[in-house]
Amino acid sequence: MTFTRTLPLTDISQADACSSSLARSAIAPDHADSLARSLKALADPARLRIISIVAAHADAEACVCDLTDQLTLSQPTISHHLKVLVDAGFLTRAKRGTWSYYSLVPGSLDSVAGVLAAV
Amino acid sequence: MTFTRTLPLTDISQADACSSSLARSAIAPDHADSLARSLKALADPARLRIISIVAAHADAEACVCDLTDQLTLSQPTISHHLKVLVDAGFLTRAKRGTWSYYSLVPGSLDSVAGVLAAV
DNA sequence: TCCTTAGATTGACATTGGTCAATGTATTGA
DNA sequence: TCAATACATTGACCAATGTCAATCTAAGGA
Numbered sequence: 001m002t003f004t005r006t007l008p009l010t011d012i013s014q015a016d017a018c019s020s021s022l023a024r025s026a027i028a029p030d031h032a033d034s035l036a037r038s039l040k041a042l043a044d045p046a047r048l049r050i051i052s053i054v055a056a057h058a059d060a061e062a063c064v065c066d067l068t069d070q071l072t073l074s075q076p077t078i079s080h081h082l083k084v085l086v087d088a089g090f091l092t093r094a095k096r097g098t099w100s101y102y103s104l105v106p107g108s109l110d111s112v113a114g115v116l117a118a119v
Numbered sequence: 120m121t122f123t124r125t126l127p128l129t130d131i132s133q134a135d136a137c138s139s140s141l142a143r144s145a146i147a148p149d150h151a152d153s154l155a156r157s158l159k160a161l162a163d164p165a166r167l168r169i170i171s172i173v174a175a176h177a178d179a180e181a182c183v184c185d186l187t188d189q190l191t192l193s194q195p196t197i198s199h200h201l202k203v204l205v206d207a208g209f210l211t212r213a214k215r216g217t218w219s220y221y222s223l224v225p226g227s228l229d230s231v232a233g234v235l236a237a238v
Numbered sequence: 239t240c241c242t243t244a245g246a247t248t249g250a251c252a253t254t255g256g257t258c259a260a261t262g263t264a265t266t267g268a
Numbered sequence: 269t270c271a272a273t274a275c276a277t278t279g280a281c282c283a284a285t286g287t288c289a290a291t292c293t294a295a296g297g298a
């Protein structure tokens with residue numbers, strides 16, 4: 001325990017960003033909490049597929065009907081997953097007429113990826 | 120829905136790697152499953168702190184006693200989290216005498232980070 | 239051989255989380 | 269105004285998960 005590696009495992013989630021640098025020491029408990037929350041939002045097959053489907057669309061935007069077509073899940077279940085992703089800051093919703101269009105929040109995935117890669 | 124973005128959201132988890140490129144289409148369901156499994160293993164505050172503590176140690180190696188010192192969790196709970204991380208391929212265990220030393224699997228975190236960043 | 243120590247395993251418990259049926263809410267069109 | 273469409277919300281249910289107390293296993297030391 002004499003030498004300590006540089007360790008920028010800092011939380012950069014969009015919701016509750018905390019920009020303090022955690023280099024040279026272990027991650028702080030509250031940072032671990034918020035990073036875990038972000039990862040939990042991603043750690044579901046249906047939600048990963050949703051993100052992927054949205055990203056694969058033109059303009060990175062998709063309506064719920066696009067998702068019900070491709071996922072074998074009920075419409076309420078898909079709405080639930082969408083809410084989780086919006087609350088976590090990975091998607092945004094834009095309502096136009098009767099349709100709700102979901103799109104990726106730029107940089108939100110990269111933030112999480114950056115924290116993981118930095119360990 | 121005419122233009123489809125390049126989308127290399129492929130699974131590169133260590134356990135069940137599948138190297139097919141998923142560019143230009145949404146992620147396949149089974150790839151979403153295994154990526155979700157990897158993310159689930161990371162999506163816990165205690166496990167993130169464990170990874171961070173191991174990474175912060177000299178030689179990126181720590182014994183269980185180092186973890187019980189810093190985490191306010193029982194020893195069985197910490198052993199449980201360590202098992203989850205080993206099973207997911209993020210840590211390896213080396214037993215020397217009475218002590219168990221855990222270390223990071225090189226590249227395992229970067230694999231997950233790379234998949235996320237590629238979306 | 240016996241005791242102590244480090245750590246893993248088991249079993250039980252409460253909480254969280256994913257899912258769907260049923261229902262609610264806007265918006266559009268007739 | 270009424271019916272249909274697109275989506276959200278509620279409530280309930282079951283499965284998965286995090287936690288700890290108790291116990292087990294193995295390695296040293298006296």
